Amino acid sequence: MVSDMKFEDGTLLRLRSPEPGGVPLLSLMPGLGAHRLAVRVEVERLDVAEAVNQATLSGELRAAGGLGWIGSFLPTPVPLRTKADRVSVDLIVPLISEQVLELERHRNGQDMAVLLDVEGALPQSSGHPFARVQEEQRVPASVWENQIEQLGLAVSFTVTVPLPMNGGPLATAAKHLRTADRQITAGEYPDAIRETRLAVGAMRKLNIWPQNGSKKRDDQDQDDRYGIILDRLTDQADAYADLVQAVFTQASGPQHNDGAIGRHHA
Structure with a gap:
């Protein structure tokens, strides 16, 4: 992913996916029934308007191929006046175990395809402070399955039993x-x-x-x-x-x- 996020005041940010072999684009952090799906994004500042020193990234994550909305990113601050021109941030989506299972059903052993809908805001900007980019990304099946395995015993699944309760094989x-x-x-x-x-x-x-x-x-x-x-x-x-x-x-x-x-x- 390489996408430019251009704001009306002249601020220009470039969003990139992590370099191959480093931190994965998607990573799952286990919890007790509720987990965090982190999307790693590298933000490069190409131009920053005067008096602007921070951006905020938010937006939504969707599963490509028709499954639809997965969740909303928690608002994430991005410093723009650091010594380095590029900083890495994690966009976090809370997930429950049932969502993880549904994603696995949808993926069905294939690569994990997601649509990133990232919105940027500049709290200190004097111009129109919003911009937006969309990118579809694919995570290799082997990389995603390693993330699933790391959840281990922290994952609990709800078994839905067909009704009525007094008949049928279950x-x-x-x-x-x-x-x-x-x-x-x-x-x-x-x-x-x-x-x-x-x-x-x-x-x-x-x-x-x-x-x-x-x-x-x-x-x-x-x-x-x-x-x-x-x-x-x-x-x-x-x-x-x-x-x-x-x-x-x-x-x-x-x-x-x-x-x-x-x-x-x-």
Whole structure:
């Protein structure tokens, strides 16, 4: 990407993509259910009007190919009076896990194509302080998938179960998930984990999605990727169950101050 952002007061900024081999254009920073998608942009000042010392970049990010709007960039300040003529900034879009999953469905193993709609503003400008550029960018599938893998256990996905709940092949899984939801609300976490494992097991019995797949990433189709998600959900449920049991065991010592516990606290 090389785009010039020209303002009415004569200020001229050039926006560039990162150099190949450096920081990726798109990078995902994991959170607990909510994540940050950062778009790295290098801003070069070619001309700056008098009394202007800062620009603000904002705008929107869209998925190319018809999926549409992903999110809005958080307003990002760009200093224009630094010693270096070029500065790097990250335009941040908040994402939830469901959006990450939807992007993966849309991408379907291909390169990640996005449309950058970047707006610039000059708070100190005496002329018309706004300008705008649009650019479509493609991130290689291997680069984007490395970002997805870095999310790791921070990603949680919502499984949407078809209604009505009393019929259809997923009815059993739906009942387990509904029970787990009530148990989480009631603070009955071990029981909720058990019900979640039963739900995943019921989905596995449908024999729709491959299990314990060993295909290379480039050879995986959509069903293979769903199978991997179910495998990871099962592993996570087992790990959480072990963790909860360990915490319960640790908190279940004898209720007195003599013996080994008394000496430990002395």
